[in-house]
Amino acid sequence: MKFLEENTGEKLLDICLGSEVFEMTPWSWQMMWQLTPVEFSEAEYPRIEYHRRQQFWDPIRLALFTLAIAAIIGIAIGIVTHFVVEDDKSFYYLASFKVSNIKYKENYAVRSSREFTERSHQIERMMSKIFRRPSGGGRFVKSHVIKISPDEKGVNVLMVLMFRYPSTDSAERIKKKIERILYQSLKIKQLPLTIYKSSFSLTPINSKKMRDLLNNRCGIRMTSSNMPLPASSSMERIVNGRETAMEGEWPWQASLQLIGSGHQCGASLISNTWLLTAAHCFRKNKNSSQWIATFGTTITPPAVRRRVGKIILHEEYHKITNENDIALAQLTTRVEFSNIVQRVCLPDSYIKLPPKTSVFVTGFGSIVDDGPTQNKLRQARVETISTDVCNRKDVYDGLITPGMLCAGFMEGKIDACKGDSGGPLVYDNHDIWYIVGIVSWGQSCALPKKPGVYTRVATYRDWIASKTGI
Known part of the structure; x- marks a missing residue:
């Protein structure tokens, strides 16, 4: 294959600042401001001697000052870390409720369907609108719809809500705040969906339960702190650019390797046992027993390692024209989904990408x-x-x-x-x-x-x- 980019260098500009002290006479000062010389008598303007200022920044004082500044910065960072990081905790809730002004569709059961995707986005946008208001505002992180099921009066919605609050707050106390914000929003009646107040249920869950629920949905990236990783975090390039920033940034990426020969191709995890890759990767060797797959941001050491049990090439793959260049590889042992290993979503035909996407x-x-x-x-x-x-x-x-x-x-x-x-x-x-x-x-x-x-x-x-x- 291919890939290249010219090396780019950053020009660094070093600026040196110098200073010099001059002895100035009244005549010198006057010449700076007037073109025509004027004579002054010494009686009126006696000569003044200008002495050089004693240097304060001798090496010892400079070293002590530097240490003091470093200590102040260290203390400031410690204080910020204590209040911003240590005292800021993630809270997760499982929310369920009924919506009356939605009719159930069969495709809601298919999480990759257009109907489920669009309806989920609508519900998630509504939750963002509710909890990002000033009254309860900036502590809301994100929501994800897990399931949309039928109800005789509409649909039932099951979703995960994520918040950040000080660690001194309890899950139950925050739960009451969340419910109060939601009920206030329902009274305003400016929401696109009609939620039955009596049907709303909120249950605190831990990060493992939250991760297990999200594993039902593909294509979600999470940081090691179980917080969603937004798309805006990934803006660098592959050729001559920076390496991936953190574990979990591209959790579906796999490395396909021939035993004894190392990395050959990339692949994408689409379930806990199946990888999607290119057919041309197996031109020289189609023996599945000779292949392994690894996951993680490094090939050595890998985060997870699995053997390949089956390889399926598209029946009409043409190596000369590169048509139908697609293949599947099945792992002998399933992988456990985590922040580091996750499956990517497969697209349906409705996803159309215009030029310059x-x-x-x-x-x-x-x-x-x-x-x-x-x-x-x-x-x-x-x-x-x-x-x-x-x-x-x-x-x-x-x-x-x-x-x-x-x-x-x-x-x-x-x-x-x-x-x-x-x-x-x-x-x-x-x-x-x-x-x-x-x-x-x-x-x-x-x-x-x-x-x-x-x-x-x-x-x-x-x-x-x-x-x-x-």
């Missing part, structure tokens, strides 16, 4: 054409490019088929590269991440008018379902 590609591949594998996971923000543009004669001259997706920049410089093959191109939809592409091919790495070409996952949604049931 921001998407992200990740991988352990080289940062220069034909360079070495990187031990630390890297990431890049790129933009989708229309098939019409990508098929221009000066770009890929008609080689892009409906099952392919172009992403990158026409000026080049940011791209995926060798070793990133099979890895994910993901899209953020309201902090839920979908895999829209699989790193497939391209001419060299990061060349102008030669963007990355990806397998368009939505085109193969039925094929994936037929092989995995997902």
